[in-house]
Amino acid sequence: xxxxxxxxxxxxxxxxxxxxxxxxxxxxxxxxxxxxxxxxxxxxxxxxxxxxxxxxxxxxxxxxxxxxxxxxxxxxxxxxxxxxxxxxxxxxxxxxxxxxxxxxxxxxxxxxxx
Numbered sequence: 001x002x003x004x005x006x007x008x009x010x011x012x013x014x015x016x017x018x019x020x021x022x023x024x025x026x027x028x029x030x031x032x033x034x035x036x037x038x039x040x041x042x043x044x045x046x047x048x049x050x051x052x053x054x055x056x057x058x059x060x061x062x063x064x065x066x067x068x069x070x071x072x073x074x075x076x077x078x079x080x081x082x083x084x085x086x087x088x089x090x091x092x093x094x095x096x097x098x099x100x101x102x103x104x105x106x107x108x109x110x111x112x113x114x
Contacts, residue, residue, distance in 0.1 A: 002028040006112040007037040012077055020081035023093035031099045032107055034071040071099035 019029045053066045078097055082090040
């Protein structure tokens with residue numbers, strides 16, 4: 001069973017925690033309209049934290065590298081709410097989550113959770 005979530009006007013933290021819990025239960029999660037998800041808080045603090053994480057690339061230019069695309073930002077927020085995304089149940093749950101910018105053709109007519 002796949003749960004299709006419409007991210008339009010959803011708060012990113014609440015959406016990420018819901019998606020992480022459902023993925024840990026074994027559900028497949030598809031999140032649509034990632035570009036319309038709302039990040040709450042002080043705008044200046046959010047921008048400064050994001051820019052600080054983007055400019056910090058570690059020794060030898062190896063990482064961590066943070067993407068600017070909205071679907072990858074949402075997926076990284078969900079990854080932070082999973083137990084361990086590198087092994088075990090966290091890795092399996094992280095593989096069940098897919099994020100999209102806009103609504104792909106295969107999800108146009110399907111029922112969405114808002």
